[in-house]
Amino acid sequence: MKIALVVQRYGMEINGGAEYHARLIAEHLAGHVDVEVLTTCALDYITWKNHYQHSFDFVNKIPVRRFKVLRPRDPVAFGRWQERLLRYPHIAEDEVKWLRLEGPWSPSLVRYIEKNRDNYDYFIFFSYRYYHTFHGMHVASHKALLVPTAEKDDITVFSIWPPLFARPRAIIFNSIEEREMIVGLSESAGAIPGDVVGVGSNIPERTNPAEFRKKYDIQGPFAVYVGRIDQNKGCAELFDFFQRYVADVKSGLKLVLIGSSVLPIPNHPSILHLGFLNDDDKFNAIAGAEVLLMPSQYESLSMVTLEAWALGKVVLANGRCEVLRGQCLRSNGGLFYENYDEFAEALRMLEQRDWLRRELGFNGRKFFRRNYSWDVIEKKYLSLIETLEQQQPKPPAPPIRPLWKRWGFSK
Template identity: 40%
Template sequence: MKANTGAEATPERAERPRVAFVVQRYGQDITGGSEYLCRMVAERLTRWYQVEVLTTCAKDYQTWRNEYTPGRGRSNGVIVYRFPTIQERDMARFNEFSEWIFSRPHTDRDELRWLDQQGPVCPDLIEYIEKNRNQYDVFVFFTYLYYPTYYGLKAAGRPAVLVPTAHDEPPLRLRLYREVFERPRAFIFNSHAEARLVDRRFGLRGRPYRVAGIGVQVPHSVSGTRFRTQQGLDRPYIVFAGRIDAGKNVHELIDYYRRFKQTHPRPPYLVLLGSLGMELPPDPDIIYVGFVSEWEKWDILRGAAVTVIPSFLESLSIVALESMYLGTPVLVNARGEVLKEHAVRSHGGLFYRDYEEFEAMLDFLLQKPDIRRQLGRQGRQYVQRYFTWPRVLARYRAVLEAVRGKS
């Protein structure tokens, strides 16, 4: 089924520059990191640009099943074109093929097969970009990893910006991504660590870029006690917020936490916030709250003694910035260069490399409330200095205008 989304579907031609954001999923109910970043930036740039999002009909990143209606619509003031995917992802088959391709000699054709298996395969989206590329002033592609970016950059044939959201992972070492990083005229990174990683791997070769990140905006009426009171908690708690699965290294966090409990009387509760993608052990001190509203999330983060981020595959970590803004120190996995950089640059958190360091750092933070408060103040100052929306949007606009000026 083809969506009726040709250039004739947009009768108005605004005086503002027309910018296309290309992303694998898009929607108010999609919480993925790069997708959330894309939506937050798109909604706020409409003040200066006619922003149009080109995306798929998929909602679930594991299957890419078509759930949204194809065609043209609006979301929070942003024009959205949706195109159907033509195949669902078989995760078992894909994981097996990934294990093979990351560890064995293979051909370029094998890598393209891997890209198709990963998806989301959406040829109508690529065809739309190719036919309508002259209708846009700039294309902005979010996330280097997926089919829409690889083929979309080829189809655009015009000034393009890449927001890679890259971290050091096996796919980044595949040959096909050299082409992805050669095509953009400019880049927007989420952290200095990500910029260094891309430069080491592919070379920026003098192309313009900015480290932008994401803006953090918290309501004034956040409560640091409401969640603890509602849950009837008689001890402090630490929190993890995000996708609860092995990809975020949550299994290691739970293992470390349960080992910590064995040697520390009256340990803090561990609160898990987000979508559940793994089996949790039966433990009365592990509290799974699932998806909650934004207001509840702020309350939970504000009331925590520490926010723990065990993942080492991050290009930004929005939760780290949100926690620091709220005055909650972070304890992060040092194997993640981005997270360690946040902790060091902000003086708003600590980091660990193994269980012994995790135990020592967590015990130190729990026993030193004055240090927690000091780290919290420093973290908040860091976010206010670098990650407010006016600052972030100014960096995006600088890159877009630089690219437009060269076109």
């Protein structure tokens, strides 16, 4: 059996989001089936400029086919077009144009899928909101599995999504909240086979928090944030809340930030920015922290949250993100906040009560092992594919006709 994973970016340099999710899934499924990755040459997610030169490559022994991005994204034009669509009435073609402007615009990738769809048994498309998923699922809908990685944001109101979610043969959700949202958008998606799977993480057997403290000269208790330091990730609000908390509670807690920053970091003695760290240091930092802070409002599945739970650490998450809130409630492994008062009270409670941190961390680890260990995830993917194998195969979609045929000039 040969499976193609279709994703917008792929590479060892990418350590987060749907791309990292896809890489982990590809590497773990490779032990059971033939896996090939179809992606673009882009690395930068803002402009999607072509970065990788080779069209065929191996990443961690996984074969990867890369296709050129026809035109990089113009962020200004894209933002203006999106604003126009969100404000004014429009037609579906405008939304298709939005996909093209959003990028990565790689028609060669879609053409490859169309021409070679018989050479693969299944295509697993990652991230519903990109050009390759929309058009790729049109040409290979009879073999398509979708991993939507959807979060509740403004563009979910577009009219092109309900037919898109009705198209694949199976949908693999990251969380129950994501499934509810997608079924709410498209009733047909509820009838399609699917499961809440998510993704695991390569957790080290042993961690060494003391080494991390010594290496980065960190003393005393600290909370940790891991991820891109960005306005969209809720980091500005986190900085504000944390500084107010330290001033109000007279706390000695420090905030350690791990990740590249696109946001100015406040010059505060309790806030330490360490930049991008390797996996060992990252896991050591999480293991040594009192609590992991997850301020993002838009998450379909926070892998860092799962990693913290895997290490038995409690999480304080943004409660306005339904996915994180639901996971905290289901796992009993973390608290959440929706405003500063809740943030301060929850963090104070976690900081001052050792037993509460210990119990929540224990519950989080139990939740991770029952739902997100690689054995469980691989089993869910394979059983879903087995279910599809037993079903009646879906007829392939007709090939895309050229424009002159669609407009009737061939007669």
